[in-house]
Amino acid sequence: MTTITNSPETLRAAMVDNVKAAGHATSPAVEQAMRSVPRHAFVPEASVEDAYADIAVITKSASDGSALSCASVPTIVGMMLDQLQVQPGNRILEIGAGTGYNAALLARLTGPGGSVTTVDIDPEVTAGARRALGATGNERVEVITRDGSLGAQENAPYDRIIFTVGAWDLTPAFWEQLAPGGRLVVPLRWRGQTRSVAFVREGDALVSDSMELCGFVPMLGQEGxxxxxxxxxxxxxxxxxxxxxxxxxxxxxxxxxxxxxxxxxxxxxxxxxxxxxxxxxxxxxxxxxxxxxxxxxxxxxxxxxxxxxxxxxxxxxxxxxxxxxxxxxxxxxxxxxxxxxxxxxxxxxxxxxxxxxxxxNRDALPALRAYRTDVPNAALTFEPNVDLGQIIEKTESRLMINLT
The missing domain is CATH 3.30.310 (TATA-Binding Protein)
Structure with missing residues (x-):
């Protein structure tokens, strides 16, 4: 009798083991979601081995060969879901539908008492995500074709918002649509780097509590x-x-x-x-x-x-x-x-x-706050008792970052 070692189930188990070995998918809920959702069903054109390898699977490319849409690297997926801290019953907004795989994970995490809305500007991408979500029993996920910078006001407010595309700026929509105390996880670009930043909504401010190095396909329309x-x-x-x-x-x-x-x-x-x-x-x-x-x-x-x-x-x-x-x-x-x-x-x-x-202190992280540009200067404050800090002006938001 021949033992099949490259079945989707075996490869998926190995993928999650690798994600955990990298220090991610630390919560039992995230681990179980990644062990349950069949990633290969969302990237049907890839081999099953590539579907479960720790690589980004490119699903759409531009004429110059650059990636327009992809299934993110599994270790990054696990890392960002840890940052998001989804709770059962949460209302979730995803910016960047991709293949639909991440939305399926979110649906598993929030459960039947919650909701997931995923938005993408590309109708070809949303059509593919909708097909894959339907085929895997995730019909409850609402897929919307729209500029992601607008969010999805019709289902707001959201307890959690996550970007699966790289953002240079944060538009007013995300202050308007994120509930007080809600969490926003975004691969944010400033000064040439990209960090997956987990923000918590505190009044007019989004206050970071974790930052992880990452790289993502950039969001269209942000030319800063x-x-x-x-x-x-x-x-x-x-x-x-x-x-x-x-x-x-x-x-x-x-x-x-x-x-x-x-x-x-x-x-x-x-x-x-x-x-x-x-x-x-x-x-x-x-x-x-x-x-x-x-x-x-x-x-x-x-x-x-x-x-x-x-x-x-x-x-x-x-x-x-x-x-x-x-x-x-x-x-x-x-x-x-x-x-x-x-x-x-x-x-x-x-x-x-x-x-x-x-x-x-190699593990020290600066304090990072994000504000809308229309917030008065008097309301902007660095962390107390700190002299060093920078204000980074973007088109529709500003970042305040300083050492703690």
Whole structure:
């Protein structure tokens, strides 16, 4: 008798075991939902092995090959459901219908006494989600084709709102439709990074209580991030927000100027995450942005960021510094910064100081609050007894972030 080892049930069990090993799906309810809902039924064009692998399954792509819709990586799904803290009977709004898989998990978590509404701007995506939800017995999930930034007022207020697309801004709809004390989980972009932020509604403020690194297909229609190359070969790109006084015309060819380095003395091993440095920088330095270097730029040593495709940088007038590493032992690297331009050494030293500050408590998270732009300035407050903080202005919201 032959034992079938790649059945959907076996693969699904292994998927959830992997999610838990990564430190997610920590609540019994989330674990049971992920063990029960058949992910392969929501990605029928993928192999059953890919359906249960820890990868994003792309379901729709643009002409340039970029993803327009996908089933998110299972570990990220489990992480965000932990952040959302769904309770039986909750009314839930999802922005980004995707394949319908996440809505099915939400329906399982809220139970028959609750409700799930999922919204997507793409009618092809909503049609596919509706089919998959119907085929898996989730007809109670309401699927709406609409710009997600508008939410779904007809079923509000919601106890929980979750985005499964990357958002640069938060529109007034989410203050209007989230109940007092409700939770909002959103992959939010600022200063070149994306964090899955769990907010709790406290009056006019959305107050964060957790932030996790992630990456998502961006929400359409939010154009608050800018990008430009800063070298003659168009190999190195800088990303920044519209509220920042960064002029890439002044930074053209800055990388051709001599390198000026500042090494922090802080070391990391092969499995140590250092993305918290970026988060800390965004709370303390107005020039924080993202730098991305192509393969040719790295190989020629024109630009060698710690992580080539995404590393934090500091920009000021005609000068730039970015996070870098150097090997100091077997599988051990020292963190530091490489600067260029008039103030390059100063910026590199500032970034190196940020590394040292992060190293004092690597698990510390800044306090993050979100407000509508029409909230009076007098109502905006940083955490008490804290001097360092940044206000990040977006089109329809503002973020206040500071160290605690």
């Amino acid at each position: 991030e800018r990008s430009a190359t800063i070298d003659r070969g168009d190999l190195v790109t800088l990303y920044w927000d519209v509220d920042q006084a960064i002029d890439t015309e002044k930074l053209q060819d800055v990388l051709d100027q001599p390198k000026q380095t500042s090494w922090s003395g802080v070391t990391v091993g092969p499995y140590d995450s250092f993305d918290g440095i970026w988060l800390r920088m965004s709370a303390t330095a107005s020039g924080t942005c993202r730098i991305a270097a192509g393969k040719a730029a790295v190989e020629s040593e024109l630009c060698t960021p710690a992580i080539a495709v995404r590393s934090p940088a500091l920009a000021d007038h005609d000068s730039l510094a970015y996070l870098a590493t150097r090997r100091v032992g077997d599988s051990v690297h020292e963190l530091g910064a490489i600067g260029h331009g008039t103030y390059g050494l100063n910026l590199a030293a500032q970034l190196s100081d940020q590394i040292a500050g992060w190293n004092e």
